[in-house]
Amino acid sequence: MTTRMLIVDDELKMLAMLERTIAGELSDFEIITASTGQQALKRVEHHPFDIALVDIRMPEMDGLSLLEQLKERDPLLTVIMMTAYGAFDVAVAAIKKGAYDFITKPFDKDALVLLLQKACERGRLLRENLNLRERIADTERFQNFIGTSARMQKIYETIQMISRTDVTVLITGASGTGKNLAAMAIHAMSPQCQKPFVRVNCPAIPEQILESELFGYRKGAFTHATQDKKGQFQAADGGTIHLDEIGDIPLSVQTKLLLAIEDKEVKPLGDPNSMVVNVRVIASTNCDLKAKVAAREFREDLYYRLNVVNLRMPTLRERTEDLPLLIDHFLSECCRAYDRPRKQLSPELMQQFLTYPWAGNVRELENVIKRAVVMAPADTVHAEDIGWEPSDPMPKTGSDAPCLQPYHEAKKQVLTAFNRDYVSQALSASAGNVTQAAQTAGMERQSLQQIMKRCGIKSEEFR
Ligand SMILES: Nc1ncnc2c1ncn2[C@@H]1O[C@H](COP(=O)(O)OP(=O)(O)OP(=O)(O)O)[C@@H](O)[C@H]1O
Numbered sequence: 001m002t003t004r005m006l007i008v009d010d011e012l013k014m015l016a017m018l019e020r021t022i023a024g025e026l027s028d029f030e031i032i033t034a035s036t037g038q039q040a041l042k043r044v045e046h047h048p049f050d051i052a053l054v055d056i057r058m059p060e061m062d063g064l065s066l067l068e069q070l071k072e073r074d075p076l077l078t079v080i081m082m083t084a085y086g087a088f089d090v091a092v093a094a095i096k097k098g099a100y101d102f103i104t105k106p107f108d109k110d111a112l113v114l115l116l117q118k119a120c121e122r123g124r125l126l127r128e129n130l131n132l133r134e135r136i137a138d139t140e141r142f143q144n145f146i147g148t149s150a151r152m153q154k155i156y157e158t159i160q161m162i163s164r165t166d167v168t169v170l171i172t173g174a175s176g177t178g179k180n181l182a183a184m185a186i187h188a189m190s191p192q193c194q195k196p197f198v199r200v201n202c203p204a205i206p207e208q209i210l211e212s213e214l215f216g217y218r219k220g221a222f223t224h225a226t227q228d229k230k231g232q233f234q235a236a237d238g239g240t241i242h243l244d245e246i247g248d249i250p251l252s253v254q255t256k257l258l259l260a261i262e263d264k265e266v267k268p269l270g271d272p273n274s275m276v277v278n279v280r281v282i283a284s285t286n287c288d289l290k291a292k293v294a295a296r297e298f299r300e301d302l303y304y305r306l307n308v309v310n311l312r313m314p315t316l317r318e319r320t321e322d323l324p325l326l327i328d329h330f331l332s333e334c335c336r337a338y339d340r341p342r343k344q345l346s347p348e349l350m351q352q353f354l355t356y357p358w359a360g361n362v363r364e365l366e367n368v369i370k371r372a373v374v375m376a377p378a379d380t381v382h383a384e385d386i387g388w389e390p391s392d393p394m395p396k397t398g399s400d401a402p403c404l405q406p407y408h409e410a411k412k413q414v415l416t417a418f419n420r421d422y423v424s425q426a427l428s429a430s431a432g433n434v435t436q437a438a439q440t441a442g443m444e445r446q447s448l449q450q451i452m453k454r455c456g457i458k459s460e461e462f463r
């Protein structure tokens with residue numbers, strides 16, 4: 001890669017000599033010259049440079065003001081000042097203003113070449129570092145999500161696509177997979193992002209109050225209704241309402257909700273008239289809404305009305321390749337939050353983290369790392385520090401330990417979890433090719449398909 005260098009000096013003879021010397025010694029340097037500060041600023045406007053060699057004493061704009069303006073335009077530019085012999089005070093002033101180094105005139109050719117080589121290396125590192133940070137910002141993060149797996153990329157794409165529209169979205173996925181984050185991201189990227197985002201945690205509100213909480217009431221609607229109250233739909237007008245854990249709402253509220261979504265109208269309790277609201281609805285649940293529909297616990301028409309777009313958040317097991325990134329992210333976040341020196345996991349614990357089933361998904365991972373940061377005495381966290389057995393591939397700790405279930409029930413659960421994990425991994429490795437996954441697993445294609453059917457796993461999800 002060529003290094004672009006700018007030399008600025010008002011003495012034309014000096015300029016020519018420098019250009020010749022440097023070009024002769026450093027063949028990968030592309031050199032451009034300028035004889036005034038103004039000319040130099042014009043040059044940098046058109047092309048970024050890696051290094052600038054600037055004479056301090058120049059008429060009109062002197063070297064120090066040029067240095068300031070150059071750094072303002074490109075803080076990564078490496079600037080070397082040329083000073084007269086003995087003018088240390090100016091040289092120090094230049095360093096304070098952001099110059100990388102200085103060289104005194106008349107200079108030794110070898111010293112100059114060495115300095116330029118060092119400056120060149122520094123510039124390369126700085127730019128690489130910046131690229132890395134930009135890359136992290138761009139590809140490892142999306143809103144507040146961390147993850148670069150194909151599964152997450154697909155989620156980011158879908159969120160980006162639907163955030164531009166006002167369609168109703170149903171976010172599904174196991175506990176702790178980021179459903180709340182997804183709802184917030186859709187709103188944050190929507191044209192309505194400046195308008196309210198209102199989240200209603202449905203199961204937290206008693207059944208009798210949920211209706212008035214959502215749609216509001218008029219004074220006198222019931223005994224304690226001493227004044228009008230706005231519902232959450234009105235509060236979210238113009239923006240987004242996130243109905244969290246929608247699966248648990250009573251049938252009576254489901255009917256009103258259907259009307260609110262279909263007609264964009266809500267009727268406060270005790271009000272003879274309805275009012276128009278313009279709200280994008282995002283619903284989320286970790287239960288199987290279809291099964292609830294089949295059991296007649298959830299209105300089918302509401303299900304279809306909500307499920308215009310379905311965003312299914314993958315479990316951690318389905319995107320194990322994101323684990324190292326997530327671990328690193330939570331370690332640095334927690335250490336910063338608790339003001340601890342940066343900790344890391346021992347290689348053995350890292351291995352355990354990579355194979356642990358993480359039934360509570362990202363939330364469980366985050367909590368275990370929080371515990372690790374608080375409990376581990378040294379900078380390296382070991383399994384014992386967080387109450388895990390070093391040899392236990394599926395550690396059970398304190399409050400996370402399951403209650404004892406009947407033997408058959410417990411065995412069935414472990415088997416199902418094992419089947420799901422195993423088959424998901426085999427299909428991930430074969431990019432969704434069932435024949436190939438069956439070969440790797442050493443089983444008949446049909447047997448694998450039966451297990452997939454029992455576990456509700458579809459090969460398309462791994463392509
Ligand atoms: N991809 C991710 N990157 C970083 N943090 C994440 C990611 N997914 C989830 N989290 C974090 O994990 C925690 C749980 O996420 P969130 O509350 O969105 O999950 P959820 O699916 O709504 O869970 P629940 O079903 O229990 O309500 C939060 O602290 C969230 O910030």
Ligand SMILES: [Mg+2]
Pocket residue numbers: 179180244
């Ligand atoms: Mg949630």
